[in-house]
Amino acid sequence: MLFFSRWKTIFILGLVALGIMFAAPNAIKPDTRADLPSFMQKTINLGLDLQGGAHMLLEVDLSSVLQQALVNERTGILTEFRDAGLRADNVRITNGVVVGKMRRAEDQAAALDVIRQLSVPVDPTQIGSPRTTIVNAVGNDGFSVEITEAQIEFIRKRTIDQSIEVLRDRIDPSGTTEMTLVREGDDRILLQVPGAKNIDEIKEAINKTANLAFHLVHGDSNNERALRQAMESYNPENGEARLASIGTRYFPNEDGAGGLIVEESTRITGACLENSSPGVDPDQGNPIVNFKFNFRCSRLFGEMTARNIGRPFAVVLDGEIITAPNIRSAITGGRGYIEGSFTPESASALSRLLNAGALPAKLLIVEERTVSAELGEASIRAGQVASIIGLIGVALFMWLSYGIRFGTIAVLALATNIILIAAALTILGATLTLPGIAGIILTIGMAVDANVLIFERIREETYNGRPPVNAIETGYRLSLAPILDANITTLIAAITLYFVGSGPVRGFAVTLAIGIITSVFTAVVFARLLTATWLRGTRPKTLPI
Amino acid sequence: MRDISLVKILPVQPRVPFVKLRIVAAVLSAIAVIFSLFLFVTEGLNYGIDFSGGVVTVVDFGEAPPEGVQDFVQSRIDDGAIVQNISQPAGSLIDHDYLRIGLPLQVEEVDASENANADEENRQAQTDAQQVAQQALIAALEAEYGEVRIDATETVSGKVSGELRRKGLLAVVLALGFVLAYIWFRFEWQFGAGAVVALLHDVILTLGVFELFQIEFNLAIIAAILTIVGYSLNDTVIVYDRIRENLRKFKKMPLIEVINISINDTLSRTILTSVTTLLALLALYILGGPGLRGFSFAMIWGVIVGTYSSIFVASPMLLLLNLKRGSRIDAPKDGAAQTA
Numbered sequence: 073m074l075f076f077s078r079w080k081t082i083f084i085l086g087l088v089a090l091g092i093m094f095a096a097p098n099a100i101k102p103d104t105r106a107d108l109p110s111f112m113q114k115t116i117n118l119g120l121d122l123q124g125g126a127h128m129l130l131e132v133d134l135s136s137v138l139q140q141a142l143v144n145e146r147t148g149i150l151t152e153f154r155d156a157g158l159r160a161d162n163v164r165i166t167n168g169v170v171v172g173k174m175r176r177a178e179d180q181a182a183a184l185d186v187i188r189q190l191s192v193p194v195d196p197t198q199i200g201s202p203r204t205t206i207v208n209a210v211g212n213d214g215f216s217v218e219i220t221e222a223q224i225e226f227i228r229k230r231t232i233d234q235s236i237e238v239l240r241d242r243i244d245p246s247g248t249t250e251m252t253l254v255r256e257g258d259d260r261i262l263l264q265v266p267g268a269k270n271i272d273e274i275k276e277a278i279n280k281t282a283n284l285a286f287h288l289v290h291g292d293s294n295n296e297r298a299l300r301q302a303m304e305s306y307n308p309e310n311g312e313a314r315l316a317s318i319g320t321r322y323f324p325n326e327d328g329a330g331g332l333i334v335e336e337s338t339r340i341t342g343a344c345l346e347n348s349s350p351g352v353d354p355d356q357g358n359p360i361v362n363f364k365f366n367f368r369c370s371r372l373f374g375e376m377t378a379r380n381i382g383r384p385f386a387v388v389l390d391g392e393i394i395t396a397p398n399i400r401s402a403i404t405g406g407r408g409y410i411e412g413s414f415t416p417e418s419a420s421a422l423s424r425l426l427n428a429g430a431l432p433a434k435l436l437i438v439e440e441r442t443v444s445a446e447l448g449e450a451s452i453r454a455g456q457v458a459s460i461i462g463l464i465g466v467a468l469f470m471w472l473s474y475g476i477r478f479g480t481i482a483v484l485a486l487a488t489n490i491i492l493i494a495a496a497l498t499i500l501g502a503t504l505t506l507p508g509i510a511g512i513i514l515t516i517g518m519a520v521d522a523n524v525l526i527f528e529r530i531r532e533e534t535y536n537g538r539p540p541v542n543a544i545e546t547g548y549r550l551s552l553a554p555i556l557d558a559n560i561t562t563l564i565a566a567i568t569l570y571f572v573g574s575g576p577v578r579g580f581a582v583t584l585a586i587g588i589i590t591s592v593f594t595a596v597v598f599a600r601l602l603t604a605t606w607l608r609g610t611r612p613k614t615l616p617i
Numbered sequence: 618m619r620d621i622s623l624v625k626i627l628p629v630q631p632r633v634p635f636v637k638l639r640i641v642a643a644v645l646s647a648i649a650v651i652f653s654l655f656l657f658v659t660e661g662l663n664y665g666i667d668f669s670g671g672v673v674t675v676v677d678f679g680e681a682p683p684e685g686v687q688d689f690v691q692s693r694i695d696d697g698a699i700v701q702n703i704s705q706p707a708g709s710l711i712d713h714d715y716l717r718i719g720l721p722l723q724v725e726e727v728d729a730s731e732n733a734n735a736d737e738e739n740r741q742a743q744t745d746a747q748q749v750a751q752q753a754l755i756a757a758l759e760a761e762y763g764e765v766r767i768d769a770t771e772t773v774s775g776k777v778s779g780e781l782r783r784k785g786l787l788a789v790v791l792a793l794g795f796v797l798a799y800i801w802f803r804f805e806w807q808f809g810a811g812a813v814v815a816l817l818h819d820v821i822l823t824l825g826v827f828e829l830f831q832i833e834f835n836l837a838i839i840a841a842i843l844t845i846v847g848y849s850l851n852d853t854v855i856v857y858d859r860i861r862e863n864l865r866k867f868k869k870m871p872l873i874e875v876i877n878i879s880i881n882d883t884l885s886r887t888i889l890t891s892v893t894t895l896l897a898l899l900a901l902y903i904l905g906g907p908g909l910r911g912f913s914f915a916m917i918w919g920v921i922v923g924t925y926s927s928i929f930v931a932s933p934m935l936l937l938l939n940l941k942r943g944s945r946i947d948a949p950k951d952g953a954a955q956t957a
Contacts, residue, residue, distance in 0.1 A: 121908075129777065436741055437748070440772040447675070447768045454906035462900035466893045473624040473889060507837050510901060510909050514844065514916065517897030518851075521890040525855065527624075528886040535629040554858035561799055561854055562847035565792045569843045572788035574781065577840045584844065 074545050074604040084601050087593075088488055095494035116497045119505035119579055122452050124445030125266035127575070130235075130278060132259045133434040137231050138168070138224065145190070145205065145217060146170050147337060152186045170217040177213035184215055194222045228259060234432045236261060241428035242277040261435070271442055278435050281390055282425040284342035287334035288376070289384040289396060290320045302333055311391055323386065323393045326412065332393055334386050340376065342430040344369030346406075350420040353411055359419040360409045363426065370406025378402035387412075389422075441575075455509035462516050463490070470520060474527055475616050477606065482523040485599040489519050492590040493583065502586075505579030515587030521558070522595030526551045530615065540615045541607060548600055555596060563588050627885040635928055636877040636936070642929035646818060653825025660828045665835035666771060668785070670722035670778035672747045675703070675715050675769040676758060682716040683762060690718055693757050694750065697721060703907040715768060718754070720747055722775050744774040785839040789820065792843050796850055804857060805941075811934030812853050815926040819849045822922045823915055832911055841915035848894070849923030852887060853931040859883050860935070864942060872940060876932050891924045 076084075097105050097112045105113065120127050142165045149170065153160055158179050163172035174180050184207060193201040202222035210216050232255050240253055243265070252264040265274060292298040295316065302322035305314040313322040315333065324331040348363040365373055376385075377399045386396040387410050394412040414422070467486065471479035493512060497504060530547030538546060563585060570581035666673055676682075687700045699719040722743055751770065758765055773781070793816055801809035823842055827834050859879040867875055895917060902913035 131776075436745075436774075437772065438741070438744070438774040439777045440748075440770065442767075442770045444677075444766065444768045446677075446766070451906055451908055454904060454909075458900045458904040458909075461904055462897040465896040465900060469893055469896060506908050507840055507912065510837075510905065510912055513897050513901045513905070514894070517894035518848065518890070520893050521851070521886075524886050524889045524893075528883075528889070531624070531885075532629055532882070550862075554855050557803060557858060558851040558854045561796050561850045562844075564795045564799060565843045565847035565850070568788055568792040568795060569840060572784050572791060573836070573840065574784065575836065577836050580837075580840045584847075 074541065074548070074600070074607065076601055076604055081601060084597060088492070088598065091488070091492040091495040093495075094498050095491045098494055098498065114498050114501075116494065117501060117503045118448075118452070119503045119508070120264055120266060120441070120448075121443050121506045122448045122504065122509075123266055124443050124448040125264065126271050126274060126442045127440070128263045128274075128278070128437055129256065129439035130261040130263060130435040131438045132228075132232055132235055132261065133436060134228055134231060134259055137227060137433045138219070139165075141219060141223075141227060142168065142170055145219070148190050149187055149217070152190065153183065156182065156186050158183050158186065168219070171210065171214065173211075173214040180209060180213050180215070184209055187215060187217060191217075194220070194226045231432045232259065232261060235435065238429045238431050239263065239277065239435075242425065243274055245428070260438070267445055275437070276421070277425070277428075278437065280425055281431040281434055282342065282422075282428070283388075283390050283430045284345070284426060285338050285388045286340040286373070286376075287321070287323075287336075287338045287386045287388055288380060289386055290317065290333045290335050292316050292320060292333040299331075299333060303331060306331075323388050323391060326392045326394055332384075332386055332396055334388070339372055340365075340369055342426060344373075345426055345429075348423040348426040350416065350423045351409060353409070358411060359414040359416045360411045361414065361419050361423045361426070362409045363407070363423075365406035367406070370404070373406060374402055374404035378404075451506050451509075455506070455513075459490075459509070459513050459516065462513050463487075466516055466520060470523075477616055478527055481599050481602045481606070482520055482527070484602060485523055485594040486516065486519055488598055489587070489591050489594040490516065492594065493587050496586045496590065497583070500582075500586075502582045503579055504583070505575075507577055507580035508583040511580045511583035511587060515584065515591060518562075519587065519591035519595065522551070522555045522591060523599060525555055526595065526599070534615050540612050543615065544603060544607065548596070548603075552596065555592065559588050559592050624885065624889070627888065629885070631881045631884055632877075633881055633884070634877065635880045636873055636933060639929065639933040639936070642925075643933070646926075646930060649825065650818060650821050653821045653828065656825055656828035660831065662824065662827055662834045663831040664721075664782075665833040666719060666721055666773050666778070667835040668778050668782045670744065670773050670775040672720045672744075672751045672773075673769070673771040674718045674720075674751055674755065674767060676718065676755075677715050677766040677768045678713070678762060679764075679766070681713045686716060686758075686762070689761060690716075690754065690758075693754055694720060697723060720750070722747070722778070741774055741776065744772065748772055781836060785836065788839060789842060789846070792846055793817070793820075796846070800850075800854070800857075804861065807935055807938040807940045808857050808861075810938055811931045812850060812857070814934050815853055815931035816846050816849055818926050818930050819845055819919060819922045823919050826918050827915070832914065835911065837909070837912040838915050841912045841919065844916060845919030845923055848920060849926055852890075852923055852927035855886065856880055856883050856927050856932055860932070868942075872942065873936060876935060880928055880932055887924060887927070891920055894920050 093112065094114070097108060098115050100108070105115075146163055146165060149172070150160075150163060159175040160172045160183065161175055163170065165171075174183050187205075187207045191203045191205040191207060194204055195201040202220055204220060204223040206218045206220055208216045208218070236253050236255065239261070240247075240251075243249070243263075244251055250266055252262065254262050256262040263274075263278075292302075292315070298316035299322075302313040302315055303324070306322055306324060307313065308324075311321075311323075315322060317333075319336050320333050321336040322331060322333050344365045346364045346366045348361055351360050351362045352358070353360045381399050381401060384396045384398045386393045388394070395410060397411075463486070467483045470482040470486070473479065474482060490512070493515065496502075526547050529551045530543050533543040533546045533550075534540070566581050566585040566588065570578055570585065573581055678686075682702055690700050691698055697720065699721070701717050701719075702714040703717050704714050751772075755765075755767060793813055796816070797809045797813045800812050820842055823845060826832075827838065856879055859882050860876055863870075863875045863879050863882070864872075867878075870878075898913050898917045898920065901909055902917060905913060
């Protein structure tokens with residue numbers, strides 16, 4: 073147990089030297105560090121609670137997206153029926169299912185055929201991919217269409233991916249910020265922005281979906297009764313209202329009052345925009361938002377305006393009508409502007425949002441934590457002071473308890489342990505959080521346990537009459553099993569914490585787990601090497617323990 | 618150079634009759650556990666917003682929070698605001714306190730008939746309203762006291778706090794389960810059962826202290842509890858290991874004697890390790906700043922309870938569970954090779 077082959081010695085010392093090499097850059101000032109070779113540039117990642125910044129957990133409101141998918145399904149069915157000359161009564165959406173009845177029972181088979189044509193594979197590139205919808209016959213004249221689980225999963229993934237892309241464009245258009253934007257769990261997005269000073273702007277970017285659409289105004293808007301009924305029955309939660317005509321929709325005005333009934337279906341949406349910019353109305357000097365459509369939509373818009381000269385159309389943003397001008401002539405160039413009650417600031421904010429594109433769904437902030445850089449720095453400083461004082465306290469105690477020789481061995485092992493933890497954190501790219509610092513300090517206290525176990529065993533064996541070398545040998549040998557047992561159980565707790573815990577607590581689990589592994593190495597392997605070297609050098613007759 | 622090694626003061630083979638004290642210890646532990654459970658029902662835990670949901674704002678006035686600011690905040694917020702001064706960690710360049718304003722989610726009693734979805738929407742609406750209230754409060758503070766710096770904000774919605782609570786409980790239960798499995802694998806089942814009883818004892822007493830002093834119970838405390846589980850187990854395993862070894866060594870000695878000798882054999886180690894761990898934790902408690910104070914407090918208490926439970930709960934449990942001799946323990950298997 074006390075014999076180390078030359079290779080083994082070199083290996084152990086080499087490992088410690090590597091640890092020092094990777095840990096060292098953390099202790100060096102940044103400008104001095106720049107002179108070091110490239111593999112020594114890496115330092116420990118600091119968590120947001122230490123460097124300051126914003127952490128937000130956003131939940132994607134999928135229900136509205138799924139509802140929209142059902143509406144599209146229904147529209148598709150109605151269009152196909154019209155083309156096929158089939159007549160259906162009352163095709164509606166109830167409880168996430170599109171249901172309908174054919175006017176004539178003998179049309180059912182043909183209708184089901186038509187609807188089944190609409191059910192396509194979720195992923196066309198994959199053979200045997202599940203279909204988007206399940207179509208069933210209801211009674212002898214009806215049908216029901218349900219969106220499949222696979223399609224819902226596809227929509228979920230697409231919605232989250234799009235949301236992440238749009239958010240990235242909105243928050244960090246230049247791509248210079250070191251922010252994290254990733255999917256988390258089923259329907260959430262984790263957003264982390266270090267050193268965030270403009271938290272209000274970020275929140276603004278999250279809260280606006282910037283869903284823009286151009287709808288033709290329906291004739292019902294001039295029917296006072298229909299409009300009043302729509303206004304009174306309007307439910308702001310889901311945007312539904314009792315309407316007089318099928319295929320129409322009611323939107324309130326920007327200020328929440330009044331509003332118009334418009335034709336529900338439109339192909340001119342925010343996706344049509346090529347770009348937009350804030351500007352000033354040449355006639356009145358009011359702030360406006362200029363926009364330019366892409367080629368396809370320029371044509372669509374041109375056709376729509378040409379066919380409807382004299383009629384008003386409504387510009388709807390996030391479910392509210394911004395403006396509803398009359399079409400004076402066909403707009404064919406694809407350029408135009410929106411005028412509403414803008415201030416110069418809100419006009420430029422809107423055009424920025426429109427340029428980044430619409431969020432496919434509403435995002436809810438379900439968790440938010442921000443820490444100022446100053447508080448982060450105070451935490452780091454406090455952690456440093458506590459670590460150093462803790463380290464000194466434990467070192468002094470070990471020296472007092474075990475004297476200069478064994479005490480020094482324990483303290484060297486402890487110092488090496490701290491260095492190895494820092495090195496491991498650096499190499500693994502793990503994030504150090506405030507609880508992580510607590511984990512390191514705790515390790516300082518607990519790491520000497522293995523040394524204490526060994527030394528106590530040596531003391532016992534000496535007391536039992538064994539000569540020094542034999543006592544040390546036996547001490548190390550008999551302590552191994554309890555040390556491993558004790559540390560493996562703590563490691564189990566740390567690993568559980570890592571997998572079940574969240575956020576900064578994970579940082580604690582990481583440092584604790586690393587600390588356990590390195591402490592076993594330093595106490596059982598490194599300290600043993602030191603002890604063996606000391607024994608060979610002095611060959612003591614009695615042990616100072 | 619003359620060596621001082623104070624460890625020589627500790628006898629190598631003390632003979633403290635720990636096991637004889639087991640009845641006294643059992644009564645003491647039972648009272649403490651019952652009292653903790655009683656407090657859990659009557660007082661409950663003081664959940665931080667990680668677990669209750671709500672918003673927290675930490676405000677730096679550039680000096681000590683002005684007189685009367687607490688009343689000012691209370692008057693601005695309808696009900697339930699918790700306003701406190703938090704002191705800075707030692708070594709910090711800032712010498713004044715911060716103001717911490719906590720606004721927990723109000724638990725609204727919903728009719729049992731109401732569906733969970735509406736409840737959730739309701740909670741999310743409340744969270745949104747709280748964020749608005751927070752903004753208004755910051756604006757009001759700035760209007761009243763001039764420029765203030767917002768040092769930290771936290772918002773946890775009802776949905777997330779519920780998840781965090783479930784996850785925290787799951788973490789503790791899973792950790793206990795895995796540990797039981799490991800000890801069972803390494804020792805006899807009685808050891809596993811004894812260790813888990815001791816751990817439950819530690820966890821309940823730790824919760825008890827948080828109930829008694831109404832210290833904020835947040836995510837970091839879950840981490841502390843799991844670390845206490847790890848630490849206490851560490852202690853227990855060391856004693857158990859020695860019991861196993863001594864059972865092989867002294868085949869004729871009664872179990873009660875063997876247990877007592879084993880506790881004494883490892884006593885000096887138990888004391889030394891507790892002291893070093895407590896030293897490090899004290900440094901953390903005093904110097905680590907307000908963010909870690911609850912955590913280090915829990916740990917300090919946990920180390921004390923964990924050390925006590927290894928000696929007075931885990932070991933006597935083996936007597937109670939009637940550990941059979943001569944089965945796996947005596948057979949020279951796995952660990953036995955090292956004792957031979």
